[in-house]
Amino acid sequence: MSARKSWFPETATIPINPGVYRWFDAQDRVLYVGKAKNLRARLTSYFAKPETLHERTRRMVESATRIDWTLVNTEFEALQLEFTWIKEFHPPFNVQFRDDKSYPYLAISLGEEFPRVFTARTRVKGKTKYFGPYTQAWAIRETIDGLLKVFPIRSCSDSQFSGARATNRACLLADIGKCSAPCISKISADDHRLLVNQFAGFVNGTDTSHLKTLKEKMLQASNDENFEMAARYRDQQGALEAVAAKSAVVLDDSANADVFALELDGYSAAVSMFNVRKGRIRGARGWVVDLELERTAEEVMEYTLHNIYVLEGAEVPKEVIVTVAPADAPLLVELLSSLRGTAVRIRVPERGDKKSLADTAQINAANSLAQFKLKRATDFTARSVALANLQKSLGMTRLPLVIECFDVSHLAGTNIVASKVVFVDGKPKKDLYRRYNIAAASDDTDAMNQVLKRRLALAVQEGDLPDLILVDGAKPQVSAAVAAAKSVGIVGLPIVGIAKRLEEIWIPGDSFPVLLPRASEELFLIQHLRDESHRFAIAHQRLKRSASISTQLEEVAGLGQKRARILLKTFGSAKRVKLATEQELGDVPGIGPALAKAIYVTLRK
Structure with missing residues (x-):
């Protein structure tokens, strides 16, 4: 079924020129402002089947009642007009x-x-x-x-x-x-x-000339034996030096730049900014970005620079350092240069002090996003909203107060393990987490089926069924979980899966997945469950793999536990021990050529 509505313009009537377009709702409110090099190509992408559109894009299209566009001569003019209209109308579906x-x-x-x-x-x-x-x-x-x-x-x-x-x-x-x-x-x-x-x-x-002037005045007063005035100049010089010392020197004295780093996780993002003037960090700032529509890192960086320099009117430095090049970078350089009055450079550093500073900003952005997610996860109101909306979206008869999530992990079909994490009232309940070892499985769905059989059989015996089971995967994994439930006599237990590509929720028997609103509390909860289960499974899989190689090492005659631990410590991981050559193994203190050869052969049996 086409998404085309009666008011949609005919494709042939949409120009192929560059321009800026606006979506309006029934109250004539601007919903979204966008620019395009080719208006026809961009706008017709919105007229696809509803199920192929991203959830937020589909909501915008369904809320709209008309589109208009304005043609411009160049892509640069399109960029300027887009920023102007975003500033004027504050569209809810823009970043x-x-x-x-x-x-x-x-x-x-x-x-x-x-x-x-x-x-x-x-x-x-x-x-x-x-x-x-x-x-x-x-x-x-x-x-x-x-x-x-x-x-x-x-x-x-x-x-x-x-x-x-x-x-x-x-x-x-x-x-x-x-x-x-x-x-x-x-x-x-x-x-x-x-x-x-x-x-x-x-x-x-x-202007740091005042420090030099004060020093000269202090020396002159001292030579004139006006020690009281010399002491006054000394105190003033010390005060200025104390203020200057509080700003960390990160670049050379001539450097004036703003540094931007972006951490993006698909449904929200964090931006960190450093102001560097005369080589010193003079200020720092951060934002959490709500992504109403799906955006690339390049697009988010473009809108970040627009937000700072166009909407807020911040001073434009001669250099803007970014961790990812913004979309339409040449046009943005032209716009910022016109705002500054002189040439502006946007660059992604690859080495040196500027790369180190950008990396520091990246760490700050990642920390800001982690803090935002932590705050959100511990917010009682947000958790309540998430559980209520999840119940409604999945058509459940009661709130999913107890949710169990399962994930399978392996390395090329070996060392197969699985994890179970439990959230009670929307919060992790770590004492209920469990790890599972799986002797053999034909594929991921078979492994998921085995784990769910074991878990649900025990749940039937102990009478502690959860309100909802979530599996990491799409339709095949969900079908395997449902089959496991039926095999132990459980019918009607809500079981769903989350697929990573579009964060879509698969419900048994449905032909199409459920797309939860991006940046919503319920999607955040589901993703938190999935990520925690994945982390727990990976940790167990790595531990098991390391233990397996340690056991192999201990079987080598003349090696023993102590030397096995030295090997693991020297190479840093079991994987690196296994990849090491005979020469590299023999270079480890206490491991001679003969023992190195025995280890090499044992690990490759």
């Missing part, structure tokens, strides 16, 4: 970015007669200059406190400033030398702005 926490900025209100420095949690467009973001608010307070000793600019609120002006009495900061007291006219507006510019230049890492 949505959420900060994984609220990051603070150091801000200077340049639009005021006497600008002030303060901490801000959000960026507001206007004449305020923002630096950062910083990872901690206390880091900003320490930076401001240190720099006010050298650049005593205003840091009070508007109400405090007005009150001081009305009473002609400065605050305590003026008494201790951390404010030049513009409120009582102790400094002119021009001189105060000069201090502000010096403050901003030092924070931005573009």
Whole structure:
């Protein structure tokens, strides 16, 4: 059955030019904005059979009531117009970015007669200059406190400033030398702005000349035997050096770049960003990305850069370092260069300090995603929603409060093992996990059938059947599990499988799989079960394989347990011992040529 609806445009009427298209719903709300090099090729891909579309794409198509498009002359114009419309309409099916926490900025209100420095949690467009973001608010307070000793600019609120002006009495900061007291006219507006510019230049890492100037003044005062003034310059120099020392030096002094790393797991993603100015990390930030429609890593990186530099209006550096090249990279370079006013380079580093920094950002992104998933897994409300939606999606008569998931693991048909993990109320119950050894099986479905027979036969005896059984696999594995249940007299027990390709859920007797909404709580729960079962099975399979080789080694005359352990420790794994040559085995301390030959022959029997 075709997905084509009565309002869909005829294929021949859709132009083949580059352009930007919008999907609208019945309330004329923009659902999605996309660009295409060939509008006809892109739009007709949405008119396929519903069951072939991804779940989120199908929901968007079913929610829409019309499409329109705008032709452009170049792909670059298409990129610009797409970003403009995403910014204007905030379409729900486009990539949505959420900060994984609220990051603070150091801000200077340049639009005021006497600008002030303060901490801000959000960026507001206007004449305020923002630096950062910083990872901690206390880091900003320490930076401001240190720099006010050298650049005593205003840091009070508007109400405090007005009150001081009305009473002609400065605050305590003026008494201790951390404010030049513009409120009582102790400094002119021009001189105060000069201090502000010096403050901003030092924070931005573009002006370090003040350190050299202070050192020269300190030496001159010392030569003039004005030791009190020399001590003052020394303290100011120390304050600036202390602030600078808190920023880690990661690249050479001329490097100004933003570093982006992406961790993608198919239904959500995390992005980590480092701001590097004058070779130092001046700020760090992270996001969790909601992927409403299926996206590649290249597309997510493209929308990340768009979100930062176009939607948020962040300063564009001369170099953008990424772990994966964004989609339409040449067009994006052109757009960022136009925003900066000079050439911008986007690159994926392959070696050196920039590669190391990108790897560090990648570790941060992976950690952010892991923390997000952990938080989600331990959220009681999210688990409740997941169980309720899963019951509805699978047509179950009761909540699946106890779910058992099974997976099979082997190495080329040898050392076959299986695992059972149990989730109670949506949480892992590790004391109920079990491992199974399988002597022989013709294939994965046979192995799954054997494991389920053993488990369900015991469940019948003990009366502890779960509410739902999940197997790692598609229709064949589900059929094998159902056959195992019937063989021990169990009928009506909900059994489903999860296939990895599209994360589709297979239900016995159904011709088509169930596609749970991407990024939904119920899909997250199913994936968590599958991944935990897979991890548990793999760990057991590796342990069994290692034990098997250890046993073989111990059978070699003259080797013994101690030397067998030395071999495993030297090579790092049982697999590497088995792949080692006679020469490599003989090089291990305590293993001579004769013993090496015996080991080599034994492991290849």
